[in-house]
Amino acid sequence: MRISELPRPSPERLLKQVQAEESKRWGARLKIFLGYAPGVGKSYRMLDEARRRRERGEDIVVGAVQRQPSEELQALLTKLERIEPLETSGGQVMNLEAILGRAPQVCVVDPLAAENPSGSRNRYRWQDVQELMRNGVSVLTSVNLLHVEEYREKVQAITGKQTTETIPKSFLLAADDIVIVDVPTDLCLWRLGEKLTPTGISNSLERQFSELRELALLLTAEVVDAQLESYVHAHGIEPVFGTHERFLVCITPECNAKTMIESGKRNKERFQGELFVVYVQGPRVTDNERAAVESHLKSAREAGATTEILESNDPIGAVTEFAHQNRITQIFIGHRSQESWRDRFFGDPVLRLIRTTEGIDVRVFPH
């Protein structure tokens, strides 16, 4: 694909770009240390990075620390400058005024998820962080998966733990940097006071934590993917294929749409990938066809697919363009086993598709 053929940026992307440019103008960067549970060592890794940065001459302060820091953390904190929180009747709150008055390059906020006492400037600590960044202060902060709003229910189902202190996932997606602090579940549980067990999953608690771990890894991958995409767009380079499986199911009125969509869904789940289902609409379409297509697209959306109707006189060209724009890795297409006179005359469309989609697998479903 030529650069000139790159898709026009969507409004969301433009907005993101503007936000990114603005924060760059302020010079503030947000770096998040993500963990799947307490005990993975997020705070340690973050404070250790703060210590190293300070030793290299960065102007860095600690604006918030967790309630009962371990001995290891306390040892690190003695090597860092701290700005004490404000004590209010409702509890502690980060001293924004003091931090902004001190105006450091970087502020450490541990953890990010916290609800401020009523009467504070901001309701949530993540809003405090936004204020710091608007004022040009970069932030290092830690997040536990449990506190990401969109994951709260899942984590609750797995662990039974509840929280009201949540952060929107969009906040994570907008971070300049995200790092996952990954540690085996047996080690994590051991740090939380559980008995030491052999390497691997050896009991149901480790099994549950393993699931959280998987979610955290995939969430990080998603953020990295979004960063990669904006990098690619900002630098006007070719889209990167193949880091993530993306399936495109092309349906036609006569194809076996049900089987294809089911298979697409299965592949999406197994590969933790993305599913797109498109219908290419030619100039003539009957009401019956339209109704059939609508019902297929509806079931596709229920299966978690992004659906689209492409209007074009050149179905193969439209599919190819859509596939390249959306970094598709596999196309699912239906194929008649009987050769029609049209195919004999104009060439088989499926074969044309195989030839035109470079770098993409084509899976042919009989119908």
Added chain:
Amino acid sequence: MPAAKDTPLGKLKVYLGYAAGVGKTFQMLADGQAARQRGLDVCVAYFEPHARPDTIAQVQGLEILPHRKIDYRDRTFEEMDTEAILRRKPQIVLVDELAHMNIPGSERTKRWEDVEVLLQAEIEVWTTMNVQHIESLNDQVWQVTGIQVRETVPDWVIRQAAEIVAVDVTPEALLNRLKRGAIYKPEMVQKALEGFFKGSNLGALRELTLRQAAHEVDLQQSAYDETSGFQAPEISEVRPGEATDNQPKERILIHITADPSTAILIRRGRRVADYLQADCMAVFVHRTPEVSQLPASEREAVEKHLRFARGLQIETRIVGGSDVAKTVVRFARDNQVTQIFVSQAQTRLRERLRSRNFAENIVRLAEDLQVTVVADRSRRPGS
């Protein structure tokens, strides 16, 4: 799955990263120190002698087993001494760089083969590797980064791991380390920035690492559930790894030829089969009455591909037939195959020779079977 599944094995733990300098060895050694403090018998079996200062500091206090010295072309190389480890027989050994290729003259050609020997002796092995060294990701890595990786480890070796740890760092921090000279010698830095460490490569490899780690963690859960009867709590979204419909188990057939694109086809087929938890087999069809009548160059290429498939634990078959497409489809039917994998490159070659191409024939003959035409990933899109 590995053939040695039923024999008692030591456990394997893999520290997975996406580039040199992300901190794999450092974290492995730090965990090793922690294990030693808990009273476990930990030894360092192989450790890069040119390691970075903070990594060297991390090894203090751990027992380092002697390396084996091997002379090759007037130079002396150091390799892991597997026999010495077997004699010492610690509980846990730390082995850096699983994908390492041993110097000629060593007992085994690859370090992972040495690690297999240690596992068979019921020694727990902790090791490090980068995502680009995973065999089935070879083509994706090439497609994404343009880098051809030669030292690879078969997926089944990694699949044995009881634990996989993603060692993550932001590309920005990694580039800072590189520029400070903390990863390579100063004269190497510029070359690294222009090559492997350039642009979007790091982000892409990082994403592959995270997804691979998530996938391995998911497989560990399935394995645990199978042996323990654990019931995962109901979550609105269906968990991967669970059957989501009543579809029968898929069975994938890879069509092997002498064409160089076959390697890509095998890796892709293996990978898809692993994710779909499908069976995977491969077939080569010879048109000559006997395999031995094939031209030597073709026979060698085919044998290489068959060996490669078997190395990835794919069952291989050789059958004769004058019409290759018909024979492949008949073989697929006889073996309850649901999906045939053919290569796109092969389609193109045949197109020039015949009016109707090979993939088209397969698709038409397949009728009720699905056919996946695998892209030629030896050519990067847009290049």
